[in-house]
Amino acid sequence: MQNAKDTFYTTLRDRLAAVNPARTIVVRGVTRPAVLVEENELPSDAVPVDAFRLRWVGLKADPNGAQPLVTMSCEIRYATDGNSGNGGMDRGRLLAGMDAELASAVSEHPRSAVKMSYSAAPPVAMGTNVFWGDVAFSAAATTGERLERVATVEVFCYQEAGEL
Amino acid sequence: MSGLVDAVAPVTRRVRAYFAPVNRAAGVPAIFDAAQMGSFELDVPTAPWVDLGWCSGFARKCATKVAPLRTGAPAVVQTQVRTELEATVSLEFESWGKLQMALAAGSQQMNLLVTAAGAAANGSGGTAAAPVPLVAGSTAASLNVGTASGSFNVGDLVVVDVDYAGQVGFVGSGVSAAYVASATAVNGDVNYVRRVSLNVARVIAIASGALQLGTPLLAGAPAAGMQVSKLVGFVDREGGGWFQEWSALFVLEGEQGDRVIYHYPRLQAMQGSAESMVALAAPLERVRLAGAFRALPVKDANDGETVVCFRSYLPGAMRAV
Numbered sequence: 363m364q365n366a367k368d369t370f371y372t373t374l375r376d377r378l379a380a381v382n383p384a385r386t387i388v389v390r391g392v393t394r395p396a397v398l399v400e401e402n403e404l405p406s407d408a409v410p411v412d413a414f415r416l417r418w419v420g421l422k423a424d425p426n427g428a429q430p431l432v433t434m435s436c437e438i439r440y441a442t443d444g445n446s447g448n449g450g451m452d453r454g455r456l457l458a459g460m461d462a463e464l465a466s467a468v469s470e471h472p473r474s475a476v477k478m479s480y481s482a483a484p485p486v487a488m489g490t491n492v493f494w495g496d497v498a499f500s501a502a503a504t505t506g507e508r509l510e511r512v513a514t515v516e517v518f519c520y521q522e523a524g525e526l
Numbered sequence: 527m528s529g530l531v532d533a534v535a536p537v538t539r540r541v542r543a544y545f546a547p548v549n550r551a552a553g554v555p556a557i558f559d560a561a562q563m564g565s566f567e568l569d570v571p572t573a574p575w576v577d578l579g580w581c582s583g584f585a586r587k588c589a590t591k592v593a594p595l596r597t598g599a600p601a602v603v604q605t606q607v608r609t610e611l612e613a614t615v616s617l618e619f620e621s622w623g624k625l626q627m628a629l630a631a632g633s634q635q636m637n638l639l640v641t642a643a644g645a646a647a648n649g650s651g652g653t654a655a656a657p658v659p660l661v662a663g664s665t666a667a668s669l670n671v672g673t674a675s676g677s678f679n680v681g682d683l684v685v686v687d688v689d690y691a692g693q694v695g696f697v698g699s700g701v702s703a704a705y706v707a708s709a710t711a712v713n714g715d716v717n718y719v720r721r722v723s724l725n726v727a728r729v730i731a732i733a734s735g736a737l738q739l740g741t742p743l744l745a746g747a748p749a750a751g752m753q754v755s756k757l758v759g760f761v762d763r764e765g766g767g768w769f770q771e772w773s774a775l776f777v778l779e780g781e782q783g784d785r786v787i788y789h790y791p792r793l794q795a796m797q798g799s800a801e802s803m804v805a806l807a808a809p810l811e812r813v814r815l816a817g818a819f820r821a822l823p824v825k826d827a828n829d830g831e832t833v834v835c836f837r838s839y840l841p842g843a844m845r846a847v
Binding site for chain 2: 427428429431473474489490491493495518520522523
């Protein structure tokens with residue numbers, strides 16, 4: 363399952379970076395595409411804005427079939443305060459821009475990727491694909507001047523023999 | 527890749543449809559050889575197959591009947607026989623266009639040719655305006671009309687085909703679009719072939735007397751004597767005696783790199799024009815073209831068997847079989 367999580371993250375990160383190369387974030391001194399997996403970062407209460415934060419939530423496994431089919435829910439959280447130069451009045455536009463970037467990246471064909479194992483360098487291609495469904499957007503929430511949204515994508519993978 | 531992987535049931539999200547014309551005069555359908563062409567890129571099908579886009583509600587039904595053959599007293603089933611060979615397909619197209627409407631129409635699918643000034647009203651379009659002749663140098667994607675280009679605008683829909691000159695039988699370039707029993711039946715209308723033709727396109731640019739088309743004409747480079755007529759849209763009718771016939775291909779792309787292909791060499795519409803209304807958000811509804819087709823038989827050249835459909839499965843890489 364970890365391989366599938368890593369594969370989905372890297373695929374989504376690369377696609378989002380291609381859609382909008384200017385959307386970057388500085389994490390521990392390194393500038394990178396503004397996509398991160400919360401469980402892979404240092405615990406913090408701070409909410410990075412103008413970035414996509416992946417949070418793995420639901421997990422189901424269907425043991426029928428030659429390989430167990432695993433379904434994982436990925437919440438993608440993002441927020442914006444707007445541009446300070448505009449007094450934050452463009453926060454709606456910026457959130458809509460992030461909505462469009464995410465929709466574009468998730469729905470881009472193909473909606474699957476070869477599952478990779480990142481436990482070794484270089485990564486090793488595995489025998490099955492990770493694939494995912496449509497993105498579901500929740501209502502935008504307002505906290506002060508901050509606009510936030512949670513989108514959810516169901517990610518599917520097959521648990522290969524010997525895979526942890 | 528790590529090695530052989532267990533086989534799983536294909537997972538797919540949509541069905542992609544393609545069609546190819548049947549040579550009605552010769553009775554020859556288009557044959558798809560999955561062994562040679564099965565792995566084609568979905569966006570660029572191999573000729574003569576034409577992309578119809580995604581469809582939903584794809585349902586194929588086997589209506590072939592298998593009956594027991596009994597002998598003795600009391601009767602005992604000794605063997606089985608096939609008493610009828612039949613299959614049907616139904617689907618809804620996700621997009622509207624000339625080809626989708628033509629396939630879903632129960633009979634002729636016609637072009638609404640721009641009418642002549644003062645033409646009497648008619649359900650499938652009144653008397654058409656005079657067509658524009660082509661001059662030398664036209665191709666499937668560029669129509670050279672010379673000085674007449676001034677009468678066209680970017681965005682116009684056009685149909686390119688021969689004049690009706692009393693011919694009987696199947697008419698329409700590239701695709702048989704109708705069957706003319708007699709010149710009288712079509713009033714000797716010089717525009718009748720263009721009225722039914724599937725050789726249509728949209729003008730996307732005009733330069734140096736040539737109309738640049740958004741998509742190449744189905745029939746390829748225009749033949750001598752073809753002319754251009756403008757049209758405003760398409761019309762099909764409930765009723766009419768003509769049966770469209772197509773070779774069809776439906777592809778289910780599996781998420782694991784596998785692929786299922788249904789090839790129907792001969793399909794005819796088995797219902798009149800129909801739509802389904804899919805609720806979007808009240809009161810909005812999405813209108814989908816609904817088609818239902820009956821498969822007709824062909825002979826498999828490998829063993830002479832009579833068949834109506836070929837279902838091919840192309841496993842993903844390194845998949846156990």
